[in-house]
Structure formats: C-alpha cells, structure tokens
Amino acid sequence: MRQATGHSSDNQRKNETQTGSVVFLSNPLMSDIESDWSPIHDAAYNGRVLTLRNLIAQGTCVNLATLERVSPLHGACLQGHTACAKLLIENGANVNVPTLEQTTPLSEACARGHVACVTLLLQHGALPEGYSLSASPIHQAAAKDYGSYSEGQTTNR
Numbered sequence: 173m174r175q176a177t178g179h180s181s182d183n184q185r186k187n188e189t190q191t192g193s194v195v196f197l198s199n200p201l202m203s204d205i206e207s208d209w210s211p212i213h214d215a216a217y218n219g220r221v222l223t224l225r226n227l228i229a230q231g232t233c234v235n236l237a238t239l240e241r242v243s244p245l246h247g248a249c250l251q252g253h254t255a256c257a258k259l260l261i262e263n264g265a266n267v268n269v270p271t272l273e274q275t276t277p278l279s280e281a282c283a284r285g286h287v288a289c290v291t292l293l294l295q296h297g298a299l300p301e302g303y304s305l306s307a308s309p310i311h312q313a314a315a316k317d318y319g320s321y322s323e324g325q326t327t328n329r
Contacts, residue, residue, distance in 0.1 A: 217247030252286035
C-alpha cells in the first residue's frame with residue numbers, strides 16, 4: 173500500500189482541471205454519474221452547508237450540471253438536505269431543471285418523502301407535474317404513500 177506524500181501523482185495531475193480557485197478532479201474508477209461531479213455537487217449531496225456557501229462565494233455556478241444533467245440541487249433534494257437546497261435556490265438554482273432521465277429536484281424529493289424539500293421547491297415555483305410522461309413528482313409521492321401530502325401541496329398552489 174502506498175503512503176500519501178502530499179504530492180500529486182502524474183496521473184492525478186493529468187486529470188486535474190483548474191477553474192478559478194476550484195480544482196475539479198476526474199476519477200476514471202468512479203461510476204459515470206459520479207465521475208464528473210464537482211465539489212459543489214459533493215457538498216450539496218452530503219449536506220455540507222458551509223462548504224457549499226464557500227463554493228458559491230468563490231463564484232461556482234449553482235446550476236453546474238454533470239454529463240447526465242444532474243445539478244447540485246438534485247443531489248441536495250435526493251438526500252433531503254433542505255438547508256443546502258435553500259442556499260442553492262437563494263443563489264439562483266433552477267428548481268425545474270430535468271436530468272437526462274427527466275427527473276427534477278422535486279421528483280427526487282417526492283420519491284424519497286423529503287417533505288421539507290418538497291415544500292421548499294413548491295414555494296419557489298417547482299412544477300408538480302414535472303417532465304416525465306410516466307411518473308410525475310406527484311405520482312411518485314402517491315406511489316410511495318406520500319399521497320395525502322402531495323394532494324395538500326397541489327391544492328394549496
């Protein structure tokens with residue numbers, strides 16, 4: 173096993189891309205969905221509000237998308253990190269951006285029962301019908317037995 177020496181390997185340096193004060197690393201061993209995640213995706217997905225705030229302050233785009241068009245807001249809503257989602261929205265994150273699979277931050281939150289994220293997204297203009305013809309966010313909530321919540325949200329809009 174090799175010990176870390178504090179120096180980047182030649183391979184790692186080849187995979188680094190410098191953008192302002194943020195370094196993006198691409199790891200060919202990671203799955204496709206994660207290999208092009210940036211630090212802002214990681215911070216949002218893992219609920220790291222302070223890191224997220226610092227990245228935004230440094231000018232990192234809150235709507236930065238992966239190759240599969242996954243935004244940091246998708247990651248925050250997927251995990252139910254309402255504080256991260258709120259920070260992203262307050263800084264211009266698009267609440268209705270679909271991935272290549274037509275999932276939205278709202279559909280991610282509905283599918284996992286993250287009520288606080290759902291409420292936040294709807295308050296900021298998220299479309300309850302979504303973009304998918306087979307499973308709108310409201311259908312996903314109903315399928316997971318979050319139906320009474322979803323009904324209340326759509327009637328209050």
